[in-house]
Amino acid sequence: MNAHEIIAAYQRAGQGQVFAFWERLDSASRADLLAQAAEIELAEIESLHRTLGVGGGAAALRLNELQPAPCTRLPGRGGNVTAWNRARAAGEAALRGGHVAAFTVAGGQGTRLGFDGPKGTFAITPVRGKSLFQVFAEKIAAAGRHYGRPLHWFILTSHANHEQTANYFSAHRFFNLDRNRVHFLRQGRMPAVDFSGKILLETIGGIALNPDGHGGSLRALHRSGALDLLKSEGVDTLSYFQVDNPLVRCIDPAFLGFHLLGDSEMSSKMVPKVYPEEKVGLFCLGAGQLGVVEYSDMPPAMQRETTLDGRLRFDAGNIAVHILAREFARRMATGGDGAALSFHRADKKISGVDAAGRPVEPERPNGIKFEMFVFDALSFARNPQLVETSRADEFSPVKNAEGVDSPRTAREDQLRQFARWFRAAGVGIETDATGLPSLPIEVSPLFGYDEPTFLEAWNKLSPPPVVSTGMYLE
Numbered sequence: 001m002n003a004h005e006i007i008a009a010y011q012r013a014g015q016g017q018v019f020a021f022w023e024r025l026d027s028a029s030r031a032d033l034l035a036q037a038a039e040i041e042l043a044e045i046e047s048l049h050r051t052l053g054v055g056g057g058a059a060a061l062r063l064n065e066l067q068p069a070p071c072t073r074l075p076g077r078g079g080n081v082t083a084w085n086r087a088r089a090a091g092e093a094a095l096r097g098g099h100v101a102a103f104t105v106a107g108g109q110g111t112r113l114g115f116d117g118p119k120g121t122f123a124i125t126p127v128r129g130k131s132l133f134q135v136f137a138e139k140i141a142a143a144g145r146h147y148g149r150p151l152h153w154f155i156l157t158s159h160a161n162h163e164q165t166a167n168y169f170s171a172h173r174f175f176n177l178d179r180n181r182v183h184f185l186r187q188g189r190m191p192a193v194d195f196s197g198k199i200l201l202e203t204i205g206g207i208a209l210n211p212d213g214h215g216g217s218l219r220a221l222h223r224s225g226a227l228d229l230l231k232s233e234g235v236d237t238l239s240y241f242q243v244d245n246p247l248v249r250c251i252d253p254a255f256l257g258f259h260l261l262g263d264s265e266m267s268s269k270m271v272p273k274v275y276p277e278e279k280v281g282l283f284c285l286g287a288g289q290l291g292v293v294e295y296s297d298m299p300p301a302m303q304r305e306t307t308l309d310g311r312l313r314f315d316a317g318n319i320a321v322h323i324l325a326r327e328f329a330r331r332m333a334t335g336g337d338g339a340a341l342s343f344h345r346a347d348k349k350i351s352g353v354d355a356a357g358r359p360v361e362p363e364r365p366n367g368i369k370f371e372m373f374v375f376d377a378l379s380f381a382r383n384p385q386l387v388e389t390s391r392a393d394e395f396s397p398v399k400n401a402e403g404v405d406s407p408r409t410a411r412e413d414q415l416r417q418f419a420r421w422f423r424a425a426g427v428g429i430e431t432d433a434t435g436l437p438s439l440p441i442e443v444s445p446l447f448g449y450d451e452p453t454f455l456e457a458w459n460k461l462s463p464p465p466v467v468s469t470g471m472y473l474e
């Protein structure tokens, strides 16, 4: 469409205010504004406007119909050891066959951390200060080496951090990964609207646009051609995780195996909630479908319900680690069989310009942002599998600058994990009552990325080194 047609389409849709300052813009700014305007699907905004109270997946379920989600428990917590072994073998076979790729969502704004740069470049390991991206790169490299098939790695970026992310990888020579196997996908954007559905301007020549949520990752996989690339490479399974969790097992054969043996299109990991009011989304069944209910949507009495054995009835916390079948991602992205993620609304303070073009810094929410959540896809998936994992081994997100889920807690949780591995190898390490070692130590994922691989590598060291302050094993 040319400029005239785009402007006319906006006027017909009642969104002519987007071009209110057209006469004041130079030609470069006009081109930028047109490019932004062309990115937006006006029909989508119109339908969101009509249904502003949108929710998606489980959020739309009736609370009184919710049931706890069935889950494969860890061995030692009721899980069947034979089933875990079978699953691990199936996952390992898929990895040896080269059928798995890694997928990190890193398009978020990271407002709570307040770090100036893409969150993945944040230094997080306790001794070497490796970045989150380096930790994942080394885990993915180690898995590729272990199974004899290097993996493709897809990283979801946003318009705001795409260049910086790609430059960061170039500057660090892709952490020795094959650069042809590391792919950056820019996610889509959604405009913010005011409470009457009018698209807001950030400047006189720019629309207030935000990333479309981690659910936008599915559209981005399709639009970027990533799904076609995967198909041509014989990869049918994606291991999905967030950029903020240094403990994550980027590639977990047992989890992959449960997904594959269960003939599932999407599977998720859960950790039991620690206390009833913990702020974590909960996997639940509603009308027979698996979904995630936000903690804020579940009444406190329901959060506190217990079973006869004293466990919380709704205890399956979402840690945002999923497996996606490639063709399921395509179906979700293209709307095949009516599958589509809904947008969620969030009322926010949106800085911008008023009708006269003057800057506005609102003191209370003045508009709505729209995001899709990837976990809403579960309710469209065939045979979704929910698998328990251990929080200590796999979940310590960096969300806030201080306090809970901060760089400090994530570094301490890594130290506790390294100390457990050393202890399992028979090395006496002094710790406090929480398992935190008194010496800073660090294990590179290239040495060992979980307890079994650590023990395998440690037992080959002869003689084993003396553990000392600042020790780094590579």
Ligand code: UTP
Pocket (backbone or CB within 6 Å): 105, 106, 107, 108, 109, 110, 111, 112, 113, 156, 187, 211, 212, 213, 214, 216, 241, 242, 243, 244, 399
């Ligand atoms: P969060 O919900 O923690 O949001 O994202 P955030 O934007 O990173 O941080 P805050 O809320 O502004 O402090 C969870 C994961 O989803 C990714 C993030 O990068 C993170 O890995 N994400 C989130 C996207 O990739 N795109 C989005 O639009 C939103």
